Amino acid sequence: MMKIDVLTLFPEMFEGVLGHSILKKAAEKKAVHYNVINFREFSDNKHQTVDDYPYGGGAGMVLKPQPIFDAVKAINNNNEEKKSRVILLCPQGERLNQKKAEELAKEEHLIFICGHYEGYDERIREHLVTDEISIGDYVLTGGELGAMVIIDSVVRLLPEVLGNEESHQKDSFSTGLLEHPHYTRPADFRGMKVPEVIISGNHKNIEEWRAKESLRRTLTRRPDLLKEIDLTKEQVKWLEEIQKNIDN
CATH class of the missing domain: 3.40.1280.10 (SPOUT methyltransferase, trefoil knot domain)
Structure with a gap:
C-alpha cells in the first residue's frame, strides 16, 4: 500500500x-x-x-x-x-x-x-x-x-486502481503520443457518423486506425512530443503519409 x-x-x-x-x-x-x-x-x-x-x-x-x-x-x-x-x-x-x-x-x-x-x-x-x-x-x-x-x-497508476490495466497504459503521454479519438453509440448522431473502420469488427484495421490517429493528433497538436520518441519504421511511414495529406 x-x-x-x-x-x-x-x-x-x-x-x-x-x-x-x-x-x-x-x-x-x-x-x-x-x-x-x-x-x-x-x-x-x-x-x-x-x-x-x-x-x-x-x-x-x-x-x-x-x-x-x-x-x-x-x-x-x-x-x-x-x-x-x-x-x-x-x-x-x-x-x-x-x-x-x-x-x-x-x-x-x-x-x-x-x-x-x-x-x-x-x-x-x-x-x-x-x-x-x-x-x-x-x-x-x-x-x-x-x-x-x-x-x-x-x-490512478497504482495496480488494480482502474480495474483494467490497459486503461492507463494507453492514455495520452503514456506511450509518448496523444491518445486516439474515441466514439460510442449511436453510430450516426444527427448526421455525424462514426468512422466506418471502427465499427467494422476488423480488430487489426481498428488498431492500425487508432495508431495512425494517435500520430495525426500528436503531429497537429503537440509536434514537440515527436522529437522525444523513437518511432518505428512503420510509424515513420505513416507520419510521412499524414504530413502529405495535411500539406495537400
Missing part, C-alpha cells in the same frame, strides 16, 4: 478530492492511504505562527523551517534515516509530466508540502525535500491544487 501524507494549512480543501471517484476507490481497495495534516499544529510558539518576514526585507511572508521539519520528522516516526519522497509544490520546480507520475507511482511513501505565502525558507528546499514539482508555468495561491493534481496522476 502506498502512503501519502500532505502538509497543508488548509486540510479541508482535500476532503472533496480524496473522498470521491477513483481516489476514494483506491483508498477503499487499500491501494493507498491518505493522511492530510495541518502543519500549523507543529509550530513551537503559543500563537502557532508558521511564517515570518523575510530577512533583507521584501513583500510577503515566508514559511518558517521549524514546523515543516518537525512535521516531516513526526510523519517518519522520528526516524531520521527513513527515505520518504518529500515533494515541494513550487513554480520553480520540475514540470509534471506522465513520466514523473509513473516514477512516483513506484514509491511506497510520498510527502507533499503545500506552501501558502510568498515562499519557503530555503533550508526546506536544501535539506528536506527530494523533489520540487510544478504543474505549469503560472503561480497559484498555494500548493494545494498542485498536490491534488499530482496525487490524482499518481494514484
